[in-house]
Amino acid sequence: MKINLNQMVDYHDAQITSRSLSKKLGLTAPIMIYAMDKEETISGEQSPQTKLIQVLAGCLEVTMGDDEAPQKLTAQDLLVIQPQQLHAFKAAQKCKFLQIEL
Numbered sequence: 001m002k003i004n005l006n007q008m009v010d011y012h013d014a015q016i017t018s019r020s021l022s023k024k025l026g027l028t029a030p031i032m033i034y035a036m037d038k039e040e041t042i043s044g045e046q047s048p049q050t051k052l053i054q055v056l057a058g059c060l061e062v063t064m065g066d067d068e069a070p071q072k073l074t075a076q077d078l079l080v081i082q083p084q085q086l087h088a089f090k091a092a093q094k095c096k097f098l099q100i101e102l
Contacts, residue, residue, distance in 0.1 A: 030099075050083055
């Protein structure tokens with residue numbers, strides 16, 4: 001099955017849009033795609049699973065733990081977040097990203 005990830009979610013003013021792809025792909029692993037408007041945030045969270053974050057478009061800032069300086073990810077960047085690692089997201093500009101939990 002071939003899908004165009006950038007066409008799976010659309011941007012909306014001052015909102016975060018997300019969609020689960022697990023069922024569509026016939027997989028049990030949680031796979032989500034997000035579209036975030038500029039300056040939107042996802043507050044600090046932790047997961048019991050490893051997360052892969054693949055930026056598809058735009059610029060996403062990721063803060064890990066108590067780090068003061070966020071990592072800036074742009075299209076084609078991949079970030080690994082270890083289990084139980086506190087992390088938060090902020091769209092430095094409109095962005096889309098794929099999140100896979102392993």
